[in-house]
Amino acid sequence: MKRFAALLLTAVLALSLPLSTLAAGTIEVTEDVSVTDTYDWTRFKGKNITLNVYNWGEYISNGSDDSVDVVSAFQKLTGIHVNYTTFDSNESLYAKLRSGAADYDVIIPSDYMVAKMISEGMLAKLDYGNIPNFQNIDEEYRNADYDPTNEYSVPYMLCTTGIIYNTTMVDKAPTSWADLWDERYSGNMLMFNNSRDAYAIAAFATGNSINPQSTEEVDEVVEKLKSQKPLVQAYVMDEIFDKMIGGEAAIGVYYSGDAITMIDDNPDLAWVFPEEGSVLSVDSMCIPATSENQEAAEMFINFMCEVDIGKANAEYIGYTTPMQAVWDVLDEDLKYSEIAFPSEEIAEKEKVFTDLSDEVNSELDVKWSEMKSYDEGGSGVIFLLLLLAMIALACFNIWRKLRKKSRNMY
Template identity: 30%
Template sequence: MKRRHFLAASGAAATFPFLPSCSKSGGASGGKTLTVFTWADYLSDDAAASFEEKHDCKLVIDTFDSNEAMIAKLEAGATGYDVLVPSSYAVRQLQEKDLLQPLDKSLIPNTANIDKDYLSRSLDGDMNVSVPYMMAPTVLAYLKSKVGDAEPSWRLIERPDLKGRITLLDDMREVLGAALKTLGHSFNSTEEAQVNAAADLAIEWKKNIAKFENEQWKTGIASGEFFLVHGYAGELILAQDENEDIEVIVPQEGAAFSCDDLCIPKSAKEVELAHAFINHLSDAAVAAENMEWIGYRAPNTAAYANLSEDFRGSPILFPPDELFAKCEPIAYLGDQLPIYTAAWDRVKNA
């Protein structure tokens, strides 16, 4: 599953220091280097620079473009990383593969700032191996000029007047999860009957859409080729800023509200500095500035008061409590994955 970017980001891996002239002496960390393996464009310059200055160190960023690529690299024996930023379900995979070390929360006092409402639904609610970093939902967007009387629901996909003008993500978990929510089930249900019912609904949706795809929906809705698209909030919020005809909604049944987390691999060399980095990004002021720069929501309650009115008022990033309660992170399925792959094969071959 590929990462969703609010900012245009290259998928190519790149390694670069933020401050090449960082001092090599003095300071709590003695001029050490911290290497972070993360998504592109996922840390503000200010957040990076203030960490380097405070800890007298150099921050080096290496990027990946999918959780699977990151995990494969680590399993192949790649070392040298001190902090990882995988999606929550990938944290569970890394933990299962014994590639993460437990966190020492005495070194991360700012975990007290993390949104407890989110933690109650997260995959590592006690923050044993990970601390939530940034999150955003998967949504629907439509052209107001083409879609009248639009109920904020996944059922929009079924409207006959939109036939052939709709795209759904070519993503097993996102499509089956949306169908599960439409039917009143958990996005991550492992009840075979429920997943099969979701597949049946997705097959009905398939009859009404132009295609499943992961790229053209962004330009397609902007150009008017598509009237309704299923996509990631980041790109669609940006598209909405450029085209007032676009309306972005979190469906009323609930949606995926996925999170990327901060964790420390077992092979980390700068363990204490890695904890300090996680603590730094969990600071209320740093988290707020970093949120505004990236465009994602950090689940950090203490930071919310520091956000601009426009950002904090986003009904997509900060949906009403009743709606947010229906949203879920994408869970790691483990040995239940074949239930989904069989159902998705049936959808794709229908």
């Protein structure tokens, strides 16, 4: 993600020396990171606790490019080991948890998925006595529709969707989602590989709601996606980084924070918020109902809401912080970035996802799978039919020869 600041780990962390107390009220963790000393960060030391944290890819400051290694800092401070793994979409996160294939203690789904998991009893209620830094979350991001009383989630980052394109490969800059159906981009376009974000693009382009209320509405919008298939080079998530940075595609769609990263690595890239509007998502920290380490998980969430940690994460990944105290100390480039913090005119057109009814959600899953199978497996079906035809022809020829031989013998 965007590497705005050189946030160096110090000998305190690298050499495992004791943490030092600074001026009253803080404990130094690294040279650029300190945390409040009124919180008992050490109460789990020596208890051999491991937290399984499941987050989006490239979504935390990880120590590369002279940034803060947030996970290592937390482990050093608390004595809690963190097993950190990543997912690439809300749907894959949901499927993994629903299958019971793995146990997690902290997850970071987006707003509509938080609502879905709450309704299905998949999340634990939070004890805010263990998360005093929740006070750092701005009021406007509390008590959102997906979690009206903030019983289950703490906002982590915000982002919007938009179009990223290569200025050396695109003659005229795109201005709308409808441009993604332009045949000029045939074979050079990247689309979201998840149903909600892809659906939203087609919904914007057709003037429909990004939150369908009927199965008929789903069918109509997915037909629009189907008509786009011949133009799409690939349906991607994190793969977009290598493809756009490496010039393998002319145009793609993704999240604002990741766009900042890609543009930083390839200055030929540019970003646009489409004129129809875009999706504003809030990714939140939650604890699965199956977690056996809830208090330690709440400590991790509290750590992520420390101002210095929030700053390190925001400056590394380039996403929008929900904490004013973090924004106040951000690097100036990010603080006034039109991508991370768009104008009021753009913000007024932003829409948010809501949880869909079971019937509509099921229809979207089915139609999305059909659309993907049609796109990715269409040539394979044709090949199979040709192969079967060839086999049938070969069998027919063999039968004719045997029949002829039999008649000659007679």
